[in-house]
């Protein structure tokens with residue numbers, strides 16, 4: 001049986017999407033997923049998602065990292081699957097869907113390629129020396145870095161991801177430089193085990209860490225540049241809890257094909 005797939009990208013974080021609404025997901029072949037995500041032997045992607053039906057939601061998102069294993073929440077993937085669901089005609093301007101970290105609300109531009117995705121509330125940020133550690137659906141480490149453009153994100157990110165504190169469960173490692181009117185962020189992603197061009201849960205974690213660092217409260221809007229484009233984050237912060245969190249950015253169909 002032929003399988004139709006769609007390739008999407010959100011600020012350069014790229015994904016393979018498969019409509020699996022006709023049957024439930026079972027017998028996942030993790031090696032097959034890893035092979036499809038491989039950039040030389042497969043289609044090439046940072047992750048793969050299946051869209052399935054759910055009795056209480058518009059659809060359910062199942063996200064796998066490029067290594068073929070089930071991932072935790074993927075923010076850019078969430079934005080892309082919303083654009084995909086619109087493309088499939090499952091949803092129109094807004095949606096409530098289920099992901100691994102719970103229900104998500106999202107709204108979509110009329111053009112279908114700009115998605116604002118609500119992320120989970122966050123009530124805990126800890127420190128690891130000068131860095132911040134928090135979970136925005138996926139676990140993130142946020143460190144400040146000068147001259148980030150010329151920094152070796154792969155080597156330094158990998159060192160942190162595999163150090164004795166984080167190696168067992170893994171962590172996504174974000175480096176941020178404050179550029180004045182925006183933040184510049186680069187991320188080493190667990191499960192891809194490489195730097196990616198964008199990470200949605202990562203930039204969300206960075207914006208939160210920056211608000212805490214600067215002791216800002218209220219309704220906070222943050223403009224972020226990543227290697228693959230521009231993302232906007234919005235949330236309310238009362239000094240302890242981050243609520244009404246939105247990850248906003250592009251989500252575009254690149255091509256479709258058949259396996």
Ligand SMILES: N[C@H](CCC[C@H](N)C(=O)O)C(=O)O
Pocket residue numbers: 013046065070071072073074075076077138139171172189190191192198199200201202
């Ligand atoms: N790229 C993703 C993060 C994927 C999470 C994954 N790397 C993991 O920790 O399982 C994002 O946009 O949020």
